[in-house]
Amino acid sequence: MKTAIVLFNLGGPDGPAAVEPFLANLFGDPAILDVPGFLRPWLARTIARRRAPKAREIYDRLGGGSPLLSNTAEQANALEAALAVLGSGDEVRCFVAMRYWHPLTDDAARAVATWEPDRILLLPLYPQYSTTTTESSLRLWHQEAAKAGIAVPTKTICCYPTEDGFIDALVAEIETARATLPEDANPLYLFSAHGLPKRTQKKRRDPYPAQVQMTADALVKRLGLRRENYYVCYQSRVGPVEWIRPYTDECVIEAGMQSRAVLMVPIAFVSEHSETLVELDIDLRRLADRAGAPGYARAQTVGTHPRFIAGLAGMVRRTLDAMQPIASESGPRLCPADCTCGQAVFEHSGMARDANRRAA
16 A cells, blocks of 8 residues: 655745745735735735845845755655554655645645555644644645545644654753753743734634644643743734734843843744744844843754654554544644634545534
């Protein structure tokens, strides 16, 4: 039996010339730019053109392009090796599908179709489910898979905010970062995730903040932290609208006001890219220095940490063996009862009725 594992991520420009089209793809996504469809292409191009110079400056600090694809390819190779033996005669291959830059989802779908698998498992590299990431990537996959003529059994892992391997790997990276600070530093732990516009979270009943909190709660329990020693916060906001709070930069300033070192922990990113290598490592480190924080350390993303890869492999095996078409780390869904987690995927794959019957 041939099993295709499709790994989803957002993607990033691979050079200066790719920055503007990457941004146009990003803002052309209805999940990101919620405006009438007839306006979106023009508005996306306009926003991309205006933001491209500043974005190029950011990627110039990374050598001109994003390392996200190479990091994701390493994760795909590691997972493929971990899944090499699913059973007698099984063959496993991992494919990468990026949402906004190459290899794009249509490229991945054609590659999967050419390989002719017997079954497919979809695995977003977003531990916490959001309509702006997970749902957007999965919705597009089903559209492109249909165009490519893919019609084999497909299962999906929707989210894994507290999966043991993911948490183990984060704890290991946190402990490594903590060791770079003085023993008496008493750092303020900032569990930072990518932000989300507040109106998006409210309008779509997006489960992302609740799942970010789940990840933070699991880490707090493992690390034995007291409430005064950490914040769950959100970074990377843009534009004039209000985003979910508290903001990471404001928490950095708070650490400085308390004369405490900062221990920054990215809990929603599994790969290094501009938000970690520039925003966290350079911009917020400088802010911490200006605010008077006596130290700054940043835990690395989980990347190809053996515990993280083992956790992904375990979820893949359990999901392939399970009856439900859409699974989290511990069942069909991990989110508040009133959220829309997986709804678009259920509807697209024609499995809503069966899923609802099982949930009942």
